[in-house]
Amino acid sequence: MTAIDRPDPDRARPSTAEPGAAADLTTCLRLVARGDADAFDTVYDHVAATVFGIVRRVVRDPAQSEEVTQDVLLEVWRNAAKFDPGRGSATAWVMMLAHRRAVDRVRSVQKETERERRTAVADIPFDEVAEAVESSLERERVRRCLGSLTELQRESVTLAYYGGYTYSQVASLLGVPSGTIKTRMRDALIRLRDCLGVAS
């Protein structure tokens, strides 16, 4: 998971980092909704690395991650008309679809692999993002903002978002009441949002 995996860093860079690109993605989605395959090609280039990255982080298995990534992008194609720019950025919409699908995938197979995953969780470094950080300015920013959270906040976010666990699973993994975890998650995201300077 290094910069070598990403031959074209500009492509992989999230569009939220560039207002121009964000506007492009919105425009492209509008065209995709009308069946424009060229626009879909552009959308793919904009979001594929981020979708694949988050899916792989949650799902882990490379072959399954590819399947889920394909499902997510097809969902973007099929449901582009549903995207409403009034309710968030295009990137946030696509990432919501991606994360939700990834989480659905791991939860649907969770029962049979519950034991393995419980073992595996001990191996998940909480500083996972740092592991992925190479040259990207965006990664550096996210890492820095995650670093500004309290330990419990950071662990909650990492396990929930990158690990795909529910808040009650996170609570039992960390040995903290689930009510506490719920509020820590919200506090953490608010702090991240403010630290990252996300326009709401």
Add this chain to the structure above:
Amino acid sequence: MRHTRDVHTLAGPYAMDAISPPDRARFDRHLARCEDCAREIASLREATARLAAAAAVSPPPALKARVMAAAAATRQRPPEPEPEPALRTWPLRTWPLRTRPVRTRPVRTRPVRTRQGRPTPSRRLAMAAGAVAAAAAVAAAVVFGVSNGGMQDQLSQAQASSQQVAAVLTARDATMMTGVVRGGGTVTIVMSHSMRELVFTAAALHALPASRGYELWLIGPAGDRAVIMLPPARHGMTGPVVASGLRPGDHLALTAEPASGAAHPAGRPTTPMMLDVVL
């Protein structure tokens, strides 16, 4: 409001999909009623999108060809006729607040201020229906002819009607009703039975795309009457607008319609009505 606060603490888990299906459904219902919460979730989703971005890894190049081929073979879903999700979930139900039925008694006919032009057939029908009813209804039908004028007439009438608003608000029998709008927002109505008028205001209504707007209706035994196409919200506030010519048995309804207005509430009775006051 302990329950609401409890639900609201799910915002963090919800934005990260760290939530069980029942909790998600609960929070979805909460979101449909809470515009602030929807905004908060949207902003938290922007933050989680950045977490995703930090994990970006290029997929194998072969994936692109597969996705493009699959897309070419996949039919897209058309835009939904009612794109605003909150509206679709509004159940058709009676507003819990009721007032006593209006006593039938003669009503002074008030001078007609605007509207010439020939009534349309449907209006003529409605007026005819009024004519066979009691004298009170006849008088009301005249007022109705005024209030059901062209949309533009209504708009300027509503905007120029601060005296009319003040008259209702200060009426001796003014009754105030407030309620939460399913789908987002609150409405406040002040009604005067003796004047057969009401003042309608709304706050924080769910925003509609520019092509659509909220239309206020009176629906009763005599048929549907468009009251007004509500002007766009300013600083979250809509109105005040005045509905005149209330008749016994009338219901007040608010629907989302094309911005140009509709002659009848679209798709009734399945049209979501967020407000249904029995007068």
